[in-house]
Amino acid sequence: MLAYSLVTAKSADPDRYMLFLHGILGTRANWRGIARRFVEARPEWGAVLVDLREHGDSLGLPAPHTVRAAAADVSGLERSLAVPIGGALGHSFGGKVVLEWLRSRGDRHTEAWIIDSSPSPNTAARDTSASAQVIRTLEALPRQWASRESFIAALVEAGQPPPIAQWLAKNLRRTDDGEHVFGPELSVIRDLIEDYARTDCWNVVETLPERCTLDVVLGGRSAVFSALDRERMERIAAKNSRISVHVVERAGHWVHVDAPDALLALLTSPASPQR
Secondary structure, eight states: OOOEEEEOOTTOOOSEEEEEEOOTTOOGGGGHHHHHHHHHHSTTEEEEEEOOTTBTTBOOOOSOOSHHHHHHHHHHHHHHOSSOEEEEEEETHHHHHHHHHHTTOTTSOEEEEEESOOSSOOGGGTTTSHHHHHHHHHHTSOSEESOHHHHHHHHHHTTOOHHHHHHHGGGEEEOTTSOEEEOSOHHHHHHHHHHHHHOOOHHHHHTOOTTEEEEEEEETTOSSSOHHHHHHHHHHHHHOTTEEEEEETTOOSOHHHHOHHHHHHHHTSOOOTTO
16 A cells, blocks of 8 residues: 555644655655645644555556556555545646546545646657656765765766755665665666656546545746647637636746745635636
């Protein structure tokens, strides 16, 4: 089962919970700050921070390692939880997982958010994406390290920006002998990236389950959505009042890092009549 953490506002008794799903090589800790502010502003909601397969503490799950399998993992976690799930938010890889997960929602009311995650396949860019470049860097480095600092220094020397190196260091796990090992199996991560690149989720958007709402957040400085993708999404939203498109102009792909206040304002804005 997937590893997770629950977050609620102080003294609150939420009647529904939002799943928070990270991107490739992230962990459930990536969204803790936003989740805490979200539940404080909307105390009727709790948050479930999830480690997707082969991330964080959710290691060793069996193949196939695909977006659909990751969505099935989330559905399995949902069934095991003693709290009602009313929605899901996913960033990047996690966004496509949310869209695949929506296929299982049936007639249940669901509030879905995808953060800078295009539904389109993009096999042409799968070997040149930032994630693929990080994987190649990690594959060229040792798996075990004497310290977190030595791991970060090696990544920076290999050309990764210090913030990325520090973020990747969150995947280090301490061994019994005091060393540090990079937790995720890179071959599994590569499988997930490649399946993400070939997965097409537009039919979920175009045939959104009747009781679901979908908010699509784009980073204004991000290249994840092509001009055609953005036009297509806005065209679908114009025909379906349960779909909304938001552009956070000053944010890149890492919307929750670049513009956390703007993203939180969207997440906590008054619900539309359809919600």
